[in-house]
Amino acid sequence: MPDDEARPQRSDWRRNHDRLLAVAATLIARDGEQVSLEKVAREAGVGSATLHRHFASRRALLEEVFQDVVERLRRRAAELACGDPRTGLVTWLEELTSSASATRGLAAALDTGTAAPTNGDSCHDVVRESMAALVDRALAAAVIRPEISTDDLLSLATAVSLATEDDPTTARRLIRIALDGIWH
Template sequence: MAKQQIRTQRTDWQRNHERLVEVASVLVARDGAQVSLEKIAREAGVGSATLHRHFPSRRALLEEVFQGIVERLRRRAGELAGGDPRTGLVTWLEELTVCAANTRGLAAWLAAGADNDPPNGDTCHVVMREATTVLVERAMSVAAVRPGLSPEDLLTLAEAVSLVTEDDPTAARRLLHLALDGVRP
């Protein structure tokens, strides 16, 4: 009997966790990363205490909401690192910018993470910074970008363009390419 009760509790915990992430994903996409945690709990059909047991902070919830997108972007950066350094960097920045413009709340979340990353953390911002660093270093090694350009500069640029062009990937792409003309050596 005790094993069945534990199994049921685990099933309930997993179901609540998945439901919270699912609801949060929808609400963040619609309302942005500052959506009310109470609203997320209510629409997931759980109490706020349950939400906080699963996610002790907004940061923890949003990290999980954006985790799949960030992992896909990380893999893409790895693919691009195998080709032409300039093309890889530009393609990466374009894909990151368009993805963030299309994913409401992601650009703001990445920008906020720049100041709030815990040391040795594997946060969304850290993952994007590491991916960008590899591509920038490759581009610098063949003089495909200006000396002194930092990965943080390019992440800030991508985040800013994404924020002002949310839901408009065409404008995001166009503005990014205008800005990147200034990156060339």
């Protein structure tokens, strides 16, 4: 999260920030995560220097655009951690995969191969931590094979999401097929 959130901001700063986020979310949903940052700035009615003052990098912009979806997934994992370990893990993996498929660019942000080092609060980190709690419960209950790791399942969900971008129904179906191989 930006350090700027720790201190009060002027109303024009907040207005520009919100406008940049809204425009970025719309363009990413339409064009994907590689959308031109210059285009985001132009359509938000600000200069590229203003965009870069608000977001130090493309990754920072993507992280903030996807923050609400990732937070919803984190809360859902916590809810599912109270029930049956197998059902909780399956349900959450289906929801993660369909959300990442439906939210253009999110799967790329979750991709372990492209995840940049962070301070622990990136989309990737939050999703991985949420999944780890569910995987640990499933391992403790011996409902999944012991060699299955959180990173294995995150890679699987990410791959399915990338392959089915904009098709969450197919994403759910494919993750169910793939999950048949993890059960103990």
